[in-house]
Amino acid sequence: MEAERLGCDSVQIFVKNQRRWQSPPISDLDVAAFRRLLAQRPIPTVTHASYLINLAAADEALYRKSAEAFADELLRCDQLGVRYLVVHPGAAGEQPRAAALKRIAAALDGILREHACVSTMPLLETTAGQGTTLGRSFEELAGVLSEMEHGKRVGVCADTCHLFAAGYDFREKAQYEAMLNEADRLLGAGRIRCWHLNDSVGGCGSRRDRHEHIGQGQIGRSGFANVVRDPRWSGVPMILETEKGTDERGRKWDSVNLAVLRRLMQRGVRQ
Numbered sequence: 001m002e003a004e005r006l007g008c009d010s011v012q013i014f015v016k017n018q019r020r021w022q023s024p025p026i027s028d029l030d031v032a033a034f035r036r037l038l039a040q041r042p043i044p045t046v047t048h049a050s051y052l053i054n055l056a057a058a059d060e061a062l063y064r065k066s067a068e069a070f071a072d073e074l075l076r077c078d079q080l081g082v083r084y085l086v087v088h089p090g091a092a093g094e095q096p097r098a099a100a101l102k103r104i105a106a107a108l109d110g111i112l113r114e115h116a117c118v119s120t121m122p123l124l125e126t127t128a129g130q131g132t133t134l135g136r137s138f139e140e141l142a143g144v145l146s147e148m149e150h151g152k153r154v155g156v157c158a159d160t161c162h163l164f165a166a167g168y169d170f171r172e173k174a175q176y177e178a179m180l181n182e183a184d185r186l187l188g189a190g191r192i193r194c195w196h197l198n199d200s201v202g203g204c205g206s207r208r209d210r211h212e213h214i215g216q217g218q219i220g221r222s223g224f225a226n227v228v229r230d231p232r233w234s235g236v237p238m239i240l241e242t243e244k245g246t247d248e249r250g251r252k253w254d255s256v257n258l259a260v261l262r263r264l265m266q267r268g269v270r271q
């Protein structure tokens with residue numbers, strides 16, 4: 001697998017076509033093959049749910065369809081032994097934001113209640129806050145979790161690009177610490193179970209969700225050094241969602257970005 005070749009310690013996969021509502025079930029043969037692969041190299045696996053899902057939708061039909069699709073993905077993940085299923089909280093549309101957050105909580109609670117034995121953990125991802133998108137602050141994510149009965153079974157995925165675009169500046173060490181203190185206070189310590197590492201094309205507070213290669217965007221290397229050098233995240237999967245393909249010298253972007261992160265991990269940013 002590509003992750004193996006790159007020497008990755010975690011991997012993010014899709015368990016269905018994320019731009020469609022329906023996908024055929026995963027065959028028993030594929031389940032067995034995937035589980036065999038994981039047994040050989042037990043690394044944390046993360047899945048990203050369909051982008052069509054809106055667990056906050058005001059429209060009843062879309063709300064129901066979203067909950068069904070999310071439950072289907074959760075069961076697929078569980079079948080494969082995937083540890084985390086990342087989902088964007090949703091979009092409020094015309095609803096007041098607080099009401100929309102309650103809808104997400106109700107949808108997740110319903111799914112977790114019905115599937116009590118599922119061991120895959122849903123992770124609500126922080127978002128850039130474009131349009132009426134929910135999840136632009138730890139406070140909003142806490143607004144979902146605090147409404148839930150089964151909130152303990154839900155974690156958070158922190159996306160560096162989204163956090164920065166939503167207004168969290170963590171380029172300085174003190175800012176980074178303040179951001180995490182806020183997360184701990186509002187979400188509870190240990191709630192962040194996964195990181196998405198992406199630099200940002202847009203500035204801090206721009207609310208633009210455009211990923212850039214590590215160190216080449218507005219966050220820059222110091223922000224990433226703060227994250228990857230933090231011992232709190234040892235064992236926590238960190239996923240690159242930067243553009244794939246190759247750079248001008250023909251090197252795979254994933255290898256280039258990983259090399260930058262590994263250097264920052266070892267040496268930090270040289271002054």
Ligand SMILES: [Zn+2]
Nearest residue numbers: 125159196241
């Ligand atoms: Zn992300």
